[in-house]
Amino acid sequence: MYFNILTLFPEMFNGPLNESMIGRAQENDLLDINIINIRDYASGKHQVTDDAPYGGGAGMVMKVEPVYKAWEDKCRNEKDSSPVILMSPQGRKLNQEIVKDLSAQEGLTVICGHYEGFDDRIRSSIVTDEISIGDYVLTGGELAAMVLIDAVARMIPGVLGDENSVINDSFYNGLLDYPHYTRPRSFKGMEVPEVLLSGNHAEIDKWRQQESLKRTLLRRPDLMEVKTLTAEEIELLEDIKKDLKVKKR
Numbered sequence: 001m002y003f004n005i006l007t008l009f010p011e012m013f014n015g016p017l018n019e020s021m022i023g024r025a026q027e028n029d030l031l032d033i034n035i036i037n038i039r040d041y042a043s044g045k046h047q048v049t050d051d052a053p054y055g056g057g058a059g060m061v062m063k064v065e066p067v068y069k070a071w072e073d074k075c076r077n078e079k080d081s082s083p084v085i086l087m088s089p090q091g092r093k094l095n096q097e098i099v100k101d102l103s104a105q106e107g108l109t110v111i112c113g114h115y116e117g118f119d120d121r122i123r124s125s126i127v128t129d130e131i132s133i134g135d136y137v138l139t140g141g142e143l144a145a146m147v148l149i150d151a152v153a154r155m156i157p158g159v160l161g162d163e164n165s166v167i168n169d170s171f172y173n174g175l176l177d178y179p180h181y182t183r184p185r186s187f188k189g190m191e192v193p194e195v196l197l198s199g200n201h202a203e204i205d206k207w208r209q210q211e212s213l214k215r216t217l218l219r220r221p222d223l224m225e226v227k228t229l230t231a232e233e234i235e236l237l238e239d240i241k242k243d244l245k246v247k248k249r
């Protein structure tokens, strides 16, 4: 899979995407990240990329032509109609379902805005999707783009060493992850749950499923409302609810 990133701050992408899993994925040619400097497409001696807003008011607006020219030169492709995503707080809020859908694409182009915003004609000319990483305001779209790339790239087969790690993810089955433990068995008086030491894999699976359900119910009840539960999960959930009532008393 490839990513084209249109940005005014190409240097920002150097660290995060060249380390760890995403770094390895690029070395192994599973992932190709093309950083495109919008400033290279700005005209005039000063290569200006922003300007004052029509109608007045504070702040600067990113000009449309440099972004359009960069996209035309490096991203427009007859063979591939990959989405052009604008990172913005006005986009649809990113979640694992969107991440999974995007990972099925051959490539993605991601536009990172700075300043107060873009000339809106960026939207009407090239943007096909607008994504927000959450309801808070960043200084630019670069960090948001890196979050998106990281989440999407790890879904590409082969990027994570162990294919199971995606299947066991938080959210993969719509529930939060269960608790994990490793050595030592005892740490400052806190013990690893007995069942995990039992070697009984049916019991271990059941415990993990139950802990996933319990965490989701207590921490993210909003996720429980949208999830369709299996008969087995409904049964486990009844036990959990009974157990929680007993503890309250």
Ligand code: 4GX
Pocket: 086, 087, 088, 089, 112, 113, 114, 115, 116, 117, 118, 131, 132, 133, 134, 135, 136, 137, 138, 139, 140, 141, 142, 144
């Ligand atoms: N999730 N920002 C983009 C500039 C901007 C404003 C409007 C286009 C249209 C953000 C977020 C985010 C701050 C990135 C404003 N660009 N991006 N930037 N939350 O807050 O994605």
